Each structure stands twice: as C-alpha cells, then as structure tokens.
Amino acid sequence: MMVNRRRMVAFAVALFASATLTLGAASASTTTADHGAAGHQRLRVMTLNIFYGGDDLDLKTGDFCAEANGCPQTLVQIERAITQARADIVGVQEPERDVERIASALGWYGSDRAHVMSRFPIIDPPGGDGLYVYVEVAPGRVVAVANTHLPSDPYGPYLVRDGGTAKQVLDLERETRLPAVQDLVKVLPTLARKGIPVMLTGDFNSPSHLDWTPAVAAERADVPYPVKWPASSALADAGLRDTYREAHPDPVAVPGFTWTPGSPEADPHEVFDRIDWVLTAGPTRTIDSSVVGEKGGPDVGVGVSPWPTDHRGVVSTMDVVPAVPQVLVSPATRRVTIGKDLPVTYHAPGRQGERVELRDAKGRVAASRATKPGRTDGSVSLPTRGLRRGAYDVALVSGGRTVSEAQVWLYPAGEPTTVSVGKSRYKQGEPITVDWSNAPGMGLDWVSVYACPGGECADTSEYLVYTYTDSRIEGQAKIGPKAIGADSSWPLAPGKYVVRLLPDDGLVSVAQSAVFTVTKQ
Structure with missing residues (x-):
C-alpha cells in the first residue's frame, strides 16, 4: 500500500532478466534430492512489499531516510527477510528498480521489469505480454508466476472505518480495484487449465472475502458487516486459491494481518487487515503458509528484527507438478x-x-x-x-x-533514452502525444507532464498528469483527460511544460522532452 505518493495501477509480472539461463532437457520425471515423488517439486513462494524500493526507510528512526534512496542498509535487511523465509520465488511490490540489485546480492535471478526474483531461472514467454513469467524450477519444467500491485487509494477499510455503507464500499471496490484484476482473471486460469502451475503474488490493497465473514463481523469491531470484496472474489471465481486461508481456514482464530507493522505514513487511526496474498491455481497443493514480519507480531511465523518495510510478507509452501512449456x-x-x-x-x-x-x-x-x-x-x-x-x-x-x-x-552503445512530444504548442484541453525510445522497459516506467513556471523546469517540480508505458522499449501514448492524475490536473493551465520519462515508479527522470506551450482555446 502507498498512501501519499502516486497510486499504483495494476501490474502483473513480466519479463526475463538473466542472460545466462538455459532450459534444461525436458524429462518425463524430474526430482531433486529433497523434493518428494517424481514429477513433483516443493516450492516456497513469497510476496513482499518492500516500501519505496527498500532503501527509503531508516531502521534506526522508523522514519523516512534523510535522503531519497539513502538507506542501502535497509536493503540488506530485506535480503535477510527473504533468506530467513527460505523463499524460492518472490514477487516484489514497490521495487523501484531494486529487484535485480536484491537478486544479485542473493545470487539469484531477477528482473526489474518482472518485479519477480527467484533462485531458479526466469523465462519470458512470448504472449505473456508482461502479465506472467515462467520460472524454470526443474530442467525443462516451469511454473507460471504473476505479480500485481492494485491501486491503494482510496482504501476500502478506511471508508468502512469512517462510516461508509456496504454498498458504498462495494461501489468503491468495483470502480477502483476490480478493473485492475481483469487481465489476471482472463489469462491465468487458461494457463492452469493447460496443466501449468500458477502463482499470483501481490499487494492487493483490499481485504479478502474469506476474511470479512459473518463470523468475523461478530468478533471484530472494525468489521461491522461482512463484505464480499470484489477483487478477491473475482480471483477466487476464476479458480485462484488463497494459500494462506487454505493453511489457516479460520479467519477469527488466525487473522494473518499483513497491513501494517507500522510506517512513516501510517494513519493515526489505522485499521489492520490481510491484503498481501499468495494465490495459486493448477496442479499445486498448499502445504503451509506463514506471515513474515517483525518478531512478536500477530500471527508472524517467520520473525525478523528489525522489520524493514511497512507490510508483512507471506511465504507459502506448495507441492507443484511443473509443466513442460509451450514452444x-x-x-x-x-x-x-x-x-x-x-x-x-x-x-x-x-x-x-x-x-x-x-x-x-x-x-x-x-x-x-x-x-x-x-x-x-x-x-x-x-x-x-x-x-x-x-x-x-x-x-x-x-x-x-x-x-x-x-x-x-x-x-548503438551510449545512445540515450529519449522522450518527445508531438508539437511545440497545444491548445488547452488538447491531448499531448508522447513518444519514447530506448526506455528501460521496467514494469512501471511512466511518462508525466511537469510544469515549467517562467520557463524554468526544475528537477524538484511536482508531476501532474501521467501514464505508464506498459514496459515498452519504444512506444507512443496520449496524455489527456483519461490519464492518471487528470482528475486534479487536467486540463493543463496555460503555460510551459515538459514531459519526463521515469523508470519503475521512481521519481528520478532519465529523459526529458523539449519545452512545449499550452495556450488558451
């Protein structure tokens, strides 16, 4: 979850990062020394929101670092959490270009575009379109992994806390978070029907329908009524199973809260819930699932001190039958x-x-x-x-x-990333055409308009209206009334502006357009 920065749009994992992997020869029977019967593999799959790239939290003060990205020691603690969880595959939220950095420190494979890291090779299948990757867990055998981060704001449980009705909450969720899972609902069940084990990790920024039940409403003051939360319900209806609830089916006895063990952004009247999940479909069986968080935290099965992020993680152990991939x-x-x-x-x-x-x-x-x-x-x-x-x-x-x-x-070597706009002058309300090339191609690269008051385009100026590049290396987009942030920034006021390209949901630009002017109609 992130409250005071840009809202995350749906993101599901994408693509291949390692130049060294090879698919091993496919075999009808694949085993490892400690992994049970032939054809079966035991995997530990983890989800973890690492809080603004994992290097913006000061572990000593519990507050933001004095400088942006200024606490690399916190990344070391993120690595320690993954190691202590004994994870094999990790889906990461809020990575901000640090997935490969963490994976490298662990000796793993990682992709800043995929927002997935693994001790096993990662493969980008054509047709995955950034929605899922294959992880080669045994020679010639794969599982499919997707990772997502649903929009955080406005947050449904806060609406409940503030007196919202069940109808108002459902309307909010259907408008804000349900659209963000539609591609997952369309694609992942198809893979499972083909016999491919599927794992979906994420910060869903929504409680589960498995948790807000009549029994829970009778016990928890912050759950005044049961809610069939739309995002989790849609994923369940598509055949994706919640591994934590398979391992701990009673939400009264074991709530398994993952939000929040505290953060510099925490609401003074915080509500706690389980919004980080490891879901699965296809030939998989859940063996166990644990919350990974601060030592002594509620329902924490893997304790780490000090805990380096504002979410607890979840690690689930599964028995899977990995599949031979398509050509x-x-x-x-x-x-x-x-x-x-x-x-x-x-x-x-x-x-x-x-x-x-x-x-x-x-x-x-x-x-x-x-x-x-x-x-x-x-x-x-x-x-x-x-x-x-x-x-x-x-x-x-x-x-x-x-x-x-x-x-x-x-x-060519040394060619820079570029971003440009279609014209030097736009009429107020006219959509702005943006082109880019040689982009990093990370999962949450974005292009945004920045104001240049008096013709001065300061690096510290605030982003206004923006859109994501869908991790394309080269592409074109229009920024207009349907872009993110348009509700407060569109139409642009007359004046001078630039467009910047920023990698992976971060705030450091790698390319800037020429200055353009917005004029009155």
Whole structure:
C-alpha cells in the first residue's frame, strides 16, 4: 500500500532478466534430492512489499531516510527477510528498480521489469505480454508466476472505518480495484487449465472475502458487516486459491494481518487487515503458509528484527507438478547494444534443421544459429556486430516455418533514452502525444507532464498528469483527460511544460522532452 505518493495501477509480472539461463532437457520425471515423488517439486513462494524500493526507510528512526534512496542498509535487511523465509520465488511490490540489485546480492535471478526474483531461472514467454513469467524450477519444467500491485487509494477499510455503507464500499471496490484484476482473471486460469502451475503474488490493497465473514463481523469491531470484496472474489471465481486461508481456514482464530507493522505514513487511526496474498491455481497443493514480519507480531511465523518495510510478507509452501512449456523463444534482453551477442533461450519441437533467427523490420535474416540437434531445450547467441539500429524479431524456425517470435531493439552503445512530444504548442484541453525510445522497459516506467513556471523546469517540480508505458522499449501514448492524475490536473493551465520519462515508479527522470506551450482555446 502507498498512501501519499502516486497510486499504483495494476501490474502483473513480466519479463526475463538473466542472460545466462538455459532450459534444461525436458524429462518425463524430474526430482531433486529433497523434493518428494517424481514429477513433483516443493516450492516456497513469497510476496513482499518492500516500501519505496527498500532503501527509503531508516531502521534506526522508523522514519523516512534523510535522503531519497539513502538507506542501502535497509536493503540488506530485506535480503535477510527473504533468506530467513527460505523463499524460492518472490514477487516484489514497490521495487523501484531494486529487484535485480536484491537478486544479485542473493545470487539469484531477477528482473526489474518482472518485479519477480527467484533462485531458479526466469523465462519470458512470448504472449505473456508482461502479465506472467515462467520460472524454470526443474530442467525443462516451469511454473507460471504473476505479480500485481492494485491501486491503494482510496482504501476500502478506511471508508468502512469512517462510516461508509456496504454498498458504498462495494461501489468503491468495483470502480477502483476490480478493473485492475481483469487481465489476471482472463489469462491465468487458461494457463492452469493447460496443466501449468500458477502463482499470483501481490499487494492487493483490499481485504479478502474469506476474511470479512459473518463470523468475523461478530468478533471484530472494525468489521461491522461482512463484505464480499470484489477483487478477491473475482480471483477466487476464476479458480485462484488463497494459500494462506487454505493453511489457516479460520479467519477469527488466525487473522494473518499483513497491513501494517507500522510506517512513516501510517494513519493515526489505522485499521489492520490481510491484503498481501499468495494465490495459486493448477496442479499445486498448499502445504503451509506463514506471515513474515517483525518478531512478536500477530500471527508472524517467520520473525525478523528489525522489520524493514511497512507490510508483512507471506511465504507459502506448495507441492507443484511443473509443466513442460509451450514452444517458445526468449531473448535475454529486449534492449540490445549493437556489437554484443544476444543470448536466446528456446523450447523447440525438436525437429531436424531448427534454428533461431534475428530478423530486421523488413523480415531479412540478420543472424542465424542452429539449435542443438535432437534437443528441444537450449540456448544460442546471436551476433549483432555491424547491424543497424532499430526493431528486430527473434524467431524460432521449425519445419520451415516460424513457430515462435519475440521483439527486441538494437541501439548503438551510449545512445540515450529519449522522450518527445508531438508539437511545440497545444491548445488547452488538447491531448499531448508522447513518444519514447530506448526506455528501460521496467514494469512501471511512466511518462508525466511537469510544469515549467517562467520557463524554468526544475528537477524538484511536482508531476501532474501521467501514464505508464506498459514496459515498452519504444512506444507512443496520449496524455489527456483519461490519464492518471487528470482528475486534479487536467486540463493543463496555460503555460510551459515538459514531459519526463521515469523508470519503475521512481521519481528520478532519465529523459526529458523539449519545452512545449499550452495556450488558451
């Protein structure tokens, strides 16, 4: 949850970060030394909101750091929490570009775009579209992992606290948080029906319908009536099971609160609830689930002192039957520096003569490498020396046809990220066209309008109206009356402005447009 900063939009995990992974050879029977019967794998999956990137909380004072991102020692405590939870896979909320940093410190795989880290390789399947990734938990066998952070404000339990009716609460949730789970509801059950184990982690900023029951309402003063919270209900109706409630089915006896063990932003009349979940679907069985938080905290099963964030985490142990993935090709990065080789992982049909190709925008083959004969899984490296800047497709060719492809962009070394607007002058109320290129491509990159009073565009000025890039490396968007923040900032007042591109929900710009003017009608 975040209250005093920008509201999070729905984000579900995305893509591949490691250039070193390879899919192992698929096997009908996969075991590890301590993981039960053939074909089964025991996994510990964790969700954790790390509070503004994990380095903005001063552990000594319990307040914000004196400087933004100024408490790297708190990141060490985040790492310690993950280690003590004995997690295998972690979905991270509020990461602010620090997923790979934490993963590297742990010796793990991580993706700032995915907001997922794992001790196992992470694979970006074409068609995942940033909504889920595969984690290769055994050679040639995967599970699907999605991560989300639903909008935090306005917060439903605060409306209840302040006297809101059940109808008002449901109306708020259907407008604010229910839309943010619709893509998850559409896509994840399909994967589960195909026999792929699915895990969804997140800070849902909503209680669960499993917790606000008539029995709980009879016991808790802050639950005056039962509520079938729409976000959790929609996910449950889609077949996603709440692992914590599977392990602890009585919400009266074991509330399992995750919000909040305290924060510099805590409301003086705080209400406590369970809003951080690990959900699952498909061939999985919940063995156990624990709250991870401050030592001595309510229902905390894994205690860490001092606790380094404003949410407690949850870690769930599951028995899963990992699946063989569909045919796929997965480049190690979507931003490629010309001259460097591009590692590509594949899962192929296994026919003779298969290859991985790099094709330019006109479909011409710029580089090609054969797959390993007789192997369905492996990796190749595609050379890029001497190629031109631009968009390319990585294609897996089998039987003379393309069976999977993914897009990448090639840039010369040192080329900066750029953002631009369509015109130098806009009429008041006219949508602003924004283009960008060579963006970081992280999960929550965003482009925002900033005012330049007197023509001075200060770095400390406040963002106004903005939109997310959907983690695209290159793209275009319009900022207008439907953009985020438009309720208070649109139409823009006459004056001078710039647009900035900022990575991963952070506040540090990596590119700025030329100054443009908004005039009266």
